[in-house]
Amino acid sequence: MTPALGLYLHIPFCRQRCDYCAFYLEVHREPAAEAFCRALETEIALYAAEPCFTGRQLASLYFGGGTPTVLKTDQLVGLLDAVQRLFPLSPACEITVEAHPATVTTRDLAALRDRGVTRISFGAESLADDELANLGRPGTQAETIAAVMSARSGGFTDFNLDLMYGLPGQTLESWERTLHRCIHLGPTHVSCYALTVEEGTRLAHEVRRAQKQEPDESLQIEMDRSAQDILGRAGYEQYEISNYARPGFQCRHNLLYWTQGEYLGVGPSAQSLVGNVRFGNVANLTRYKASLTESRFPLQERTLLTPQEQLRDAVIFGLRLRQGVPTSQLRAHVENYGHVETWRELSADQLIEDVCGRSRLSARGRLFADTIAERLF
Ligand code: SF4
Numbered sequence: 272m273t274p275a276l277g278l279y280l281h282i283p284f285c286r287q288r289c290d291y292c293a294f295y296l297e298v299h300r301e302p303a304a305e306a307f308c309r310a311l312e313t314e315i316a317l318y319a320a321e322p323c324f325t326g327r328q329l330a331s332l333y334f335g336g337g338t339p340t341v342l343k344t345d346q347l348v349g350l351l352d353a354v355q356r357l358f359p360l361s362p363a364c365e366i367t368v369e370a371h372p373a374t375v376t377t378r379d380l381a382a383l384r385d386r387g388v389t390r391i392s393f394g395a396e397s398l399a400d401d402e403l404a405n406l407g408r409p410g411t412q413a414e415t416i417a418a419v420m421s422a423r424s425g426g427f428t429d430f431n432l433d434l435m436y437g438l439p440g441q442t443l444e445s446w447e448r449t450l451h452r453c454i455h456l457g458p459t460h461v462s463c464y465a466l467t468v469e470e471g472t473r474l475a476h477e478v479r480r481a482q483k484q485e486p487d488e489s490l491q492i493e494m495d496r497s498a499q500d501i502l503g504r505a506g507y508e509q510y511e512i513s514n515y516a517r518p519g520f521q522c523r524h525n526l527l528y529w530t531q532g533e534y535l536g537v538g539p540s541a542q543s544l545v546g547n548v549r550f551g552n553v554a555n556l557t558r559y560k561a562s563l564t565e566s567r568f569p570l571q572e573r574t575l576l577t578p579q580e581q582l583r584d585a586v587i588f589g590l591r592l593r594q595g596v597p598t599s600q601l602r603a604h605v606e607n608y609g610h611v612e613t614w615r616e617l618s619a620d621q622l623i624e625d626v627c628g629r630s631r632l633s634a635r636g637r638l639f640a641d642t643i644a645e646r647l648f
Pocket of ligand 1: 284288292293336
């Protein structure tokens with residue numbers, strides 16, 4: 272049977288750059304956005320014409336960024352129409368659009384729902400205005416609440432809220448308040464990410480000049496523990512280390528990434544994995560458009576993964592999932608890389624557990640995932 276294929280559309284525009292953001296992006300300008308949409312359609316058409324993709328059904332579509340909703344709703348719908356003309360969608364295809372709460376209206380969201388979008392992912396980050404301001408992230412708690420109400424009245428029943436912890440000025444109590452406010456809004460899915468300070472960002476500059484506090488690692492562990500506890504008690508299952516969902520609402524597109532499923536990424540800087548080939552696009556809008564003007568794939572890198580590397584990736588992602596990875600795969604990986612003793616120690620410390628022949632991080636292990644990864648990979 273042909274494996275499921277996901278399609279990721281990277282929209283590289285935001286209204287402005289948040290202080291902590293190191294992603295490749297451009298500040299949104301309408302003429303550039305319109306030209307980008309044409310180039311993106313060309314790229315999708317080039318893939319659809321390749322014999323290995325012709326007629327393949329899409330199991331998921333994901334508009335990410337950047338901020339996809341800085342595009343006009345007509346432009347997003349136009350891209351969705353182009354995908355549907357070029358690829359068959361599976362009957363249960365999951366279609367997600369990421370949105371900044373301040374960039375959508377009830378009308379926009381109703382239009383997206385009418386055209387088949389099944390899921391909205393809001394970048395809330397915090398539900399405390401002072402923390403958002405400190406973080407250099409535009410937006411307010413009121414805008415997130417309004418966006419959630421709009422999503423509901425637009426017909427969405429499945430939506431995610433992205434949250435971040437370890438923010439400048441954030442305390443354990445204020446993080447827990449954000450978690451409770453989030454639960455009150457009733458999302459089907461919650462993502463919780465620890466803030467990291469990326470080189471080259473305004474936040475890194477401010478931390479170096481002691482104008483902002485660096486995230487405190489032990490406080491972030493406490494905050495992670497609270498998220499596990501508070502979201503767990505509210506009925507959200509932690510199905511991946513940073514992701515919680517109500518039963519039946521796991522993000523199927525992201526699960527493709529974490530289970531070595533096949534996905535195509537289109538748009539500047541987007542990454543793909545098909546079979547044992549990983550490839551990625553240029554992270555530059557001008558060069559991206561120039562390639563597509565000449566009907567060339569805008570690729571920058573292409574790596575053929577060895578069986579050993581495929582196994583390593585399966586184990587890296589699989590350990591972070593609640594479903595884990597077959598213990599036989601973990602054993603083969605630690606033998607390949609000479610980490611058998613480390614695995615024994617991590618198991619003896621109850622950081623990795625074996626449940627019915629599958630291995631995964633334990634609840635305590637999930638708090639130390641990065642350290643464990645450093646030791647095993
Ligand atoms: S909205 Fe997201 S992608 Fe855009 S600048 Fe902020 S963090 Fe980066």
